Amino acid sequence: MNRLNDILIDVEEAGYRNNIVFKDLHLIIPGYKITVILGPNGSGKTTLLRMLFKRVKYRGTIVVDFKELARIRGSSIARLLAYMGDISLPEMMGLKVFEALLISRSGLYTGLIEKDEDIREAEAVMAETGIKHLADRRLSELSSGELRKVVLAMALVKRPKYLLLDEPDSHLDILSRIEISRLIKRCRKNTTIIIATHDPIFAVNTADYFILLRDGKIIDKGAIEEVIERKSIEKVFGAKLKYVYDKGKLIGIIPVYG
Amino acid sequence: MSVYRLYRRKIIVFTTITAVLSLLLLVLSYLFLHMGYGSSKIIYQYRLNRIMAAILVGLILGLTGALLQSSLRNPLVDHYILGIGSGGVFAVMLFYLFSSNAYFLAVLTIIAAVGGLAALTITIMVAESVGGGDIAYVLAGIGVNSMFSGASLLLTYVAASKNPYVAYALTGSFIAIDPGWIPLLVVLSALSFVLYIFSSKPLNTLLMGDEYAAQQGYNPRITRLLIVLFSGIIGASVVACCGLIGFIGLVSPHIARLMLGTSDNRLVPVIAGLTGAILLLLSDNFSRLVLAGPFLVSVGEVPAGAIVSLFGAPFFISIMIRRLRGHGA
Known part of the structure; x- marks a missing residue:
């Protein structure tokens, strides 16, 4: 098994100026797998992702790509990983989809003007993700799914080694969720993917490895079967859950109301 | 659309080279005429300086306006709205108050820059303390702007006894342009070009939010602070020369974005600079003609700052309606 791209987090304290989010966080995120950080709102999912590109102050060690994170320069971070949360442009300052893709490549070339390779990559990615028809649309005109x-x-x-996705499934209808999940799974081969989400159904159908987070503490981690056996998903969300199996394969998790 | 994609890089190269070349041409022809080749005295001693100053000031205001808007992610700001300009005017007035008549233009420029910096600091501190949103910046800026404008207005009466043209500083005019300003303005516009070259790539990432810029390897806070600071300083320095000219810095970037059909910061600041130069030159020409010309009895001239909107606003509105109808921003 190729474990070269593992991320190692060994942190005593991490957080913002007057708000410590994590205490004694010890974690290995496996390389070339899809890891989901699952937890309720405010559990520290986004903070954990932001920690991986030096947006959160920490005391301890974080090893990304065999290097201590603090020693990796900003320009190398741009080549190493991609983080995507919500994107919204200011009013009157719109961009077209193709331009946005080229701007995402801007950390990879020197000088002001993109190279042929950047244009080729942008077109290839548009084909891969099935958004070729949107190339000349403005970001503000797109639907949530698009x-x-x-x-x-x-x-x-950016062809990143590490792909950090913050709630890639938010505000989406069922079909769009399935499509996004499919697209993410297709990238697993050469990328280490970490997703933060609070939707267990999306998580179960996308990820290989689970990290359950609540109030800055890791409740459990492991493969889905282990996590379910220990009743950890219930613990994290504080709700009763029913699991739906189809031919022995877990396909859904339903919260029990009342 | 494929044409656009193919030629996009060429467009960037072409615009930048055109802008730089036209600036060079401008400076060269200025020097040529200044040496008195084939022109009458009134042209090269008076009109020429004025035209040069209007072009360069328009260029600087348009360019720094575009940088300010992109770095603050706010389509409503420029050096006037943020209070930078009136801070500069106030500092210059104070200087007139306490100094004798003898002064260097470079000193005046630095004083305006310091005043602008002080106003900018207040605006940023106030805006950030209430959350730092779009509206916070505009409201804080308007507050700081009126504070310094009011104070300057008071000082005008005293300062005017030392330099009668000082009264024009609050509306912005090229009536009292000293030839000594031209080299200073050339230096300032060169500086703003340098700033544009270094900031266009980070600004493109900042456009999509702080987290996005961070994962592209830029520290969003530091990047934004540096760009706002430098473009603020350059915008304020100009005030020492021609006074407070609003609207150009606000509207030129928007005209540029609407004409280009993109907000790519590798293109917008240059085109905004050229737009600003054209608008301000038109305004200044018109300001000389409107009251002194054939329409009315000659009563002097209207400050260019008051005329700017006359040209800018209809152009802006028409281009906005044409572009945004059915398109969205």
């Missing part, structure tokens, strides 16, 4: 795909393409166009 925008999510474009945002994913903006991450993929």
Whole structure:
């Protein structure tokens, strides 16, 4: 098994100026797999992702790509990983989809003007994600589903070693969720993917490895079967859950109301 | 659309080279005429300086306006709205108050820059303390702007006893252009070009939000602070020369974006600079003609700052309606 791209987090304290989010966080995120960070709102999912590109102050060690994170320069971070959360442009300052993809490549070339390779990559990624027809549309004109795909393409166009996705499934209808999940799974071969989400159904159908987070503490981690056996998903969300199996394969998780 | 994609890079190269070349041409022809080749005295001693100043100031205001808008992610700001300009005017007035008549233009420029910097600091501090949103910046800026404008207006009466043209500083005019300003303005516009070259790539990433810029390897806070600071300083320095000219810095970037059909910061600041130059030159020409010309009895001239909107606003509105109808921003 190829474990070269593992991320190692060994942190005593991490957080913002007057708000410590994590205490004694020890974690290995496996390389070339899809890891989901699952937890309720405010559990520290986004902070955990932001920590991986030096947006959160920490005391301890974080090893990304065999190097201590603090020693990796900004320009190398741009080549190494892609983080995508919500993208919204200011009013009156719109961009077209193709331009947004080229701007995402801007960390990879020196000088002001993109190379032929960058244009080729952008076109290839558009074909991969099925957004070729949107190339000349403005970001502000897109539907939520289209925008999510474009945002994913903006991450993929960097061809990152690590792909950090913050709620790639938010505000999406069922079909769009399935499509996004499919696109993410297709990238697993040469990318380490970490997704933050609070939707267990999306998580179960997308990920290989689970990290369950609540109030900055890791409740459980492991493969889906282990996590379910230990009743950890219930613990994380504090709700009763029913699991739906189809031919022995877990396909859904339903919260029990009342 | 494929044509656009193919030629996009060439467009960037072409625009930048055109802008730089036209600037060079401008400076060269200025020097040529200044040496008195084949022109009457009134042209090269008076009109020429004025035209040069209007072009260069328009260029600087348009360019720094575009940088300010992109770095603050706010389509409503320029050096006037943020209070930078009136801070500069206030500092210059103060200087007139406490100094004798003898002064260097470079000193005046630095004083305006310091005043602008002080106003900018207040605006940023106030805006950030209430959340730092679009509206916060505009409101804080308007507050700081009126504070310094009011104070300058008071000082005008005293300062005017030392330099009668100082009264024009609040509306912006090229009536009292000293030939000594031209080299200073050339330096300032060169500086703003340098700033544009270094900031266009980070600005493109900042456009899509702080987290996006961070994962592209730029520290969003530091990047934004540096760009706002430098473009603020350059925008304020100009005030020492021609006074407070609003609207150009606000509207030129929008005209540029609408004409280009993109907000790519590798293109917008250059085109905004050229737009600003054309608008301000037109305004200044018109300001000389409107009251002194054939329409009315000669009563002097209207400050260019008051005329700018006359040209800019209809152009802006028409281009906005044409582009945005059915398109969205």
